[in-house]
Amino acid sequence: MRLAPGSRVLIVGGGPAGSFTALHLLHYARQAGLDLEVILLEPRDFGQPGPGGCNKCAGILSSTLIRDLEGLGLQLPQELVQSELEAYILHLGGVQLTLKRPDPSRRIVSIYRGSGPRAGAPPYPRSFDAWLLDEAQAAGAVVRRERARAIQRGERPTVLTARDALQADLVVLATGVNSRAPLEPRWGYRPPRREVMAQDEVLLPAGLLDRQVRVFFDLPPGLVFGGLIPKGPYANISLLGRGLPPGAVAEFLEVHGLQRLLPEQAFSLCGCTPHVAVSSAVGYYGERMVVVGDAAVTRLYKDGIGAAFTTARAAARTAVEVGVSRRDFAEGYRPVCRRIAQDNLYGRLLFRLWTLTRRSPFLLDSWRRAITNEASLPAASRVHTRTLWGMFTGDDTYRQMFRLSLTRRALRGLLWGAIQAWRAR
DSSP, rough: OOOTTEEEEEEOOSSSSHHHHHHHHHHHHHHTTTEEEEEEEOOOOOTTTSSOOOOSOOOOOOOHHHHHHHHTTTOOGGOOOOOOOOOEEETTTTEEEEESSSSSSSSOEEEOOSSSOOOOOOOOOOHHHHHHEEEEETTEEEOOOOOOOOEEEEOOOOOEOOOOOEOOOOEEEEOOSSSSBBBBBGGGGBBBOOEEEEEEEEOOOOSSSSSEEEHHHHHHHTEEEEEEEEEEEEEEEEEESSOOTTTTHHHHHHHHHHHHOOOOSSSSSSOOOOEOOOOOOBBBEEEEEEOOGGGGGOOSOOOOHHHHHHHHHHHHHHHHHHOOOOOOOHHHHHHHHHHHHHHHHHHHHHHHHHHHHHHOOOHHHHHHHHHHHTTSSSSSGOHHHHHHHHHHHOOHHHHHHHHHHHHHHHHEEEEEEEHHHTTOO
């Protein structure tokens, strides 16, 4: 079961996962001397302001993803970059813990997935997703502004739209977790478990965040963490939690004293309540079918666009170089998805340890002192800063961060911080 010259690949979903898949398919096909027909089905206009043109996330790109883009021959246009993020400030029980970017060469930037907030004003920012879809089209993919209503299983899968029944040699599902997957039940696909986010955009007074992300915890009830992320003249508010109440964003701004910093007309420019995947899907590949991006597996809480790139690359490479049967995807694609899922186990452990630390004033003071003590050291030696920076930016694997937190240097630093905290009591 192999792709041949003239084979048709239908990609359902034109967000980053779909565009990355198209770009990688065409890249590997050129290397193999294979001429493919690659069609992307995407009904939305990503150049539209507000939720209708947005894929509903915090919109942060890791340095790993930026390097991966360059490896694919793509240079991130500077006009897409809303802010270069140089520091994360953690607000912990009245104390601010500042994490400066450990390695200046590793860029972390904020972008817009659509064209800014619904109630924003011109000039509207350029959309990352729209740029990526344009790059896929320039590389040879055909973009059709249609929605897939159903994906039927057969000798060759069939994608039903309002106008057509399109047969394909391979179907790639890249719809994310905020819309219904149109795979018919016979595929055996079950989407990942999800948690809810609450998001909004506010207008910022000039220079308020100054290339800094501010992170808050605990309140409102159910909050895992909330971020205030600079994006040009705006700030994105992203709250992740369990059972967040209606009006969570307003309560978040109030309990953390943020409303007084914002002009009255700045509140609630573009609210939404998207979901994030917190587990792997079941049945995310089959005969001539593969699921990529969030709808298959993604990194826990962070760097979902980076995970979309990784899964798209693995699925495309398998399809071109190995084959498109269920067995082929089990051999070439499933191991990559499993590595992401296994890395998330380390992430869960790290976030649980961080929660326990925040609940203990002594442990929290020890951590704060350990980070302060290493501030003058070279970047490679600032192990606690690198661990927390990686947790909140997604710029390293959770496994790397977990191992870093258990090194001799890290444990010595934490012990000395604990001694200082004990003496100060």
